[in-house]
Amino acid sequence: MxxxxxxxxxxxxxxxxxxxxxxxxxxxEGKTVYHLNIGQPDIETPAGMINAIKNIDFKVWAYTPSEGTLSYRKQLTKYYNKAGYNITPEDIIVTSGGSEAISITFMTCLDAGDEVIVPEPYYANYNGFASQNDVIVRPIMSYIENGFALPPISEFEKNITDRTRAIFICSPNNPTGYLYSREEMEALKALVLKHDLYLFADEAYREFCYGDQPFISPMHLDGLEDNVIIIDTVSKRYSACGARLGCIISKNRKFWEIAIKFAQARLSPGMVEQIAGEAAIDTPDEYFERVKSEYTTRRNTVVNALNRMEGVYCPNPGGAFYVMAQLPIDNSNKFCQWMLEEFSYENQTVMMAPATGFYSTPGAGLKEVRLAYVLNNDDLAKAMKCLEEALKVYPGRTVGREHLVVSSWH
Amino acid sequence: MxxxxxxxxxxxxxxxxxxxxxxxxxxxEGKTVYHLNIGQPDIETPAGMINAIKNIDFKVWAYTPSEGTLSYRKQLTKYYNKAGYNITPEDIIVTSGGSEAISITFMTCLDAGDEVIVPEPYYANYNGFASQNDVIVRPIMSYIENGFALPPISEFEKNITDRTRAIFICSPNNPTGYLYSREEMEALKALVLKHDLYLFADEAYREFCYGDQPFISPMHLDGLEDNVIIIDTVSKRYSACGARLGCIISKNRKFWEIAIKFAQARLSPGMVEQIAGEAAIDTPDEYFERVKSEYTTRRNTVVNALNRMEGVYCPNPGGAFYVMAQLPIDNSNKFCQWMLEEFSYENQTVMMAPATGFYSTPGAGLKEVRLAYVLNNDDLAKAMKCLEEALKVYPGRTVGREHLVVSSWH
Structure with missing residues (x-):
């Protein structure tokens, strides 16, 4: 073979x-499983997008330009410029989801053996795209104690080598929900300019910011035009994960001209998706307000319930729809599997993502899980009750035997 | 920067x-340009696919499983087993077009520095996927004189090194239209078994075979279960290039289990496309009969017209919707650009693909162009008239100065 x-x-x-x-x-076996493991929102896709699909009017389902249709890129420009990005349609390459945006960005900027620095925990699939390109991810630890704030710039400096090509951030963050402040973004700006690095910014959760803190994109900072590559997707914004419609934005022309060659190799993004994406831009602001209010309620339900459980700590995140919780357990992999295999409460259980997969430092995240609050508030409350009961009887529980401690990998 | x-x-x-x-x-400038450069068919997408899109019925445009929905893979199994492939839904990974199928196949089987042998001329984008993976393409020359038949196995043997991992074929072929015979497929089978190589088979044009010669897939040959990776797409089959819906088929479980990890990294193929793809399987046979008859007419128009032109040679291909023609010109790149920039006949001109891009041997294809017969028969006839007139006045024409010769790179 x-x-x-x-x-x-x-x-x-x-x-x-x-x-x-x-x-x-x-x-x-008949158990109800609450899926808090995956960021597949239950929120309805805007009616405008669905209707755009139903009303398609073409005879030949044809390729579009490799960079996406001009009409969709024009609509996207409207959306981004409303957010203060100051771009033109020529700064955009439409992709098959945020995944392909990452993949093309990596190929355009990184060779085998090159290094990209990522604050950890981070979205696990970044590892997949790094593996595909034989690129090395250098993680910089962020900590649950301060809600996973940006690690000190000195930690980044320590990890910069002559192979370092980029810093990769995600704000609001998956898996932590942390939203970088303007000060944190300015610190990153100074760092990438000092070392002439790319700043890859995954902004899948841009529309999901709660509370008063504003969303700050590197596109809002002057002087980063050649460094910033924005990775975006409609997946979460419009609850349209199955559309596989994303984009890359960069004002660096050299980057764009090489990235488009990779885009040409795969010919074209989807045509029907771009029609739907065009309609999505006209989604009324009330849609986002309703969604944000719904997620705020859910976040409060989950965070409050978690922090009431003995030995559990969960910071209150500023965005996205995830929380990371530290649990009084021996091993999050074992615990999450046990929840599905052994445990039930009133014939229900909860599926969560063990946090170990979001860290690349060995041993990190063993006491943490990621929960996606993508179910309605009632189901979330039931899921939290399940988890509370589970923590009382889990054989590997550590409550009573130790306190919430600085973990061994600190 | x-x-x-x-x-x-x-x-x-x-x-x-x-x-x-x-x-x-x-x-x-007001010229009519006949686009024979790109394989974007003008044939209408089957009504069943279009209607499936118009009739979508969901509230949340969600991710599907990374390998594609079970219902779509079941339908695909029906289609492939009708063609004698003997597969199950577990042998399939649904992809974003044939492009992603190639990309995942390359990543799963090939490391940086590995070599893949491809008869040339070949579909130019294979180079892109090779570059992305730092993989080396070893071309084996096939020749217009025998219609681009499979080169002698001894030529493959000469190019097999300890880094050779796969043979990559495309039948019916893009760009040549050549359809491999059972004997040629058997020869390839013996070769890949002897050297324990993968056989990647791009079958995008499976449904486009003209004349009596049957289409033979490596899936029709016994004993290749661990070696064969089929790369497929609905793009040409149903004139749905913009759907970006393809798949990988393999009975090699180890391959499948690694390939699915790459598929998981990009999460999911498109959901609406899979709904449309499911409907496509029920496309009546008459659709293909009508399409085949249409393409046969077009092929005859193009091949006959080309061979009537002085100094032009065009083999009559058994499949796909491309022909390669040798023209009495100095340089196909210059000629194709001149056709657009300098030439017009009754205010019309023709866009073709210079063949050099389909060869990786330097200098090969300088006298050849690829023409895609994807326009209606009347337009094709007009395009052929244009080309005939152009060849009479092109400054770099070689007719009268030399005969159709074995090219310098032979």
Missing amino acids: PNISRKGQRMPASPIRKLTPFADKAKL | PNISRKGQRMPASPIRKLTPFADKAKL
């Missing part, structure tokens, strides 16, 4: 999906 | 699209 590639053998399994067989088995 | 990756700098421009600025300018 021919060999599999070494990079294939190194590819990590998805921490978000790896417990799926256990969840399937639990469901077969 | 941060650097572009070396692999980005090496990325070739698309030979199919690189003359687009000249075509745009010609159109601005």
Whole structure:
């Protein structure tokens, strides 16, 4: 049998999906499983997008330009400039989801052996795109104690080598929900300019900021035109994960001209999606206000319930729809599997993502889980009750035996 | 300004699209441009697919499983088993077009520095996927004189090194239209088994076979279960290039289990496309019969017209919707650009793809162009008339000065 590639053998399994067989088995046994493991929102996709699909009017489902249709890029420009980005349609390449935006960005900027610095915990699939390109991820630890704020710039400096090409951030953050402040963004700006690095910014959760703190994009900072690559997607913004419609934005022309070659190699993004995406831009502001209010309620339900549980700590995040919680347990992988295999409360259980998959430092995240608050508030309350009961009886619980401590990997 | 990756700098421009600025300018000047440069069919997408889109019924445009929905994979299984493939839904990974199918296949099987052998001329974008993975393409020359038949196996043997991992074929072929015979497929089978290689088979044009010669897939040959990776797409089959819906088929479980990790990293193929793809399987046979009859007529128009022109040679291909023609010209790149920039006949001109982009051997294809017969028969006849007139006046014409010769790179 021919060999599999070494990079294939190194590819990590998805921490978000790896417990799926256990969840399937639990469901077969008749248990209700609350899925807090995956960022698939239950919010309805805007009617304008759905109607745009239903009203398609073409005879030939044809390729579009590799960079996306001009009419969609014009609409996107409207959206981004309302957010203060000051771009033109020529700054955009439409992609098949945020995933392809990351993939093309990596290929355009990074060679095998190059390094990209990412504050951890981080979205686990970044590892997959790094593996694909034989790129090395250098994690910089952020900590639950201060809500996963930006680590000190001195920590970044320590990890910059002659192979460092980029800093990769995600704000509001998946998995932590942390929203970088203007001061934090300015500190990153000074760092990337000092070392002439790219700043990759995953902004999938731009529209999901709660409270008074404003969303700050690197596109809002002057002097970063050549450094910033924005990675975006409609997946979360319009609850349209299955559309696979994203984009790359950059004012660096050289970057754009090479990135488009990678985009040409895969010919075109989807045509129907771009029609729907065009309609999405006219989604009324009330849609986002309603969604934001819904997520704020949910976040409060989850954060309050978690912090009331003995030995549990959960910072209150400023955005996205995830929280990271530290639990009084021996091992989050074992615990999450046990929840599905062994535990039930009134015939219900909860599926969560063990946090270990969001760290690349070995041993980090062993006491943490990520919860996506993508279910309605009633189900979330039930899921929290389940979790509370589970923590009382989990054989590997550490409550009573130790306090919430600085973890061993600090 | 941060650097572009070396692999980005090496990325070739698309030979199919690189003359687009000249075509745009010609159109601005009021010329009619017949687009024979790109495989974008004008055939209508089956009504069943379009209606499936119009009739979507969901509230949340959600992710699907990374391998595609079970219902779509079941339908695909029906389609492939009708073609004698003997597969199950577990052998399929649904992808974003044939492009992603190639990309995931390369990543799963090939590391940086590995080699893949491809008969040339070949679909130019294979170079892009090779560049992305730092993989080396070893071309084996096929020749217009015998219609681009499979080169002798001894030529493959000469090019097999300890880094060779795969043979990559495309039948019916883009750009040549050549359809491999059972004997040629059996020869390839013996070769890949002897050297324990993968056999990647791009079957985008499976439904486009003309005449009596049957389409033979490596899936029709016994004993290749671990070696064969089928790359497919609905783009050409249902004239749905803009759907970006393809798949990988393999009975090699180890391959599948690693390939799915790359598929998980990009989360999911498009949801609406899979709904449309499911409907496509029920496209009545008459659709394909009508399409085949239409393409046969077009092929005959083009091949006959070309061979009637002085100094032109065009083999009559068994499939796909491309022909390669040898023209009495100095340089196909110059000629194709001249056609757009300098020439017109009754205010019309023709856009073709210079064949050099389909060869990786330097100098090969200088006298050849690829023509896609994707316009209606009347327009094709007009395009052929234009080309005939152009060849009479092109400053770099070689008719009268030399005969159709074995090219210098032979």
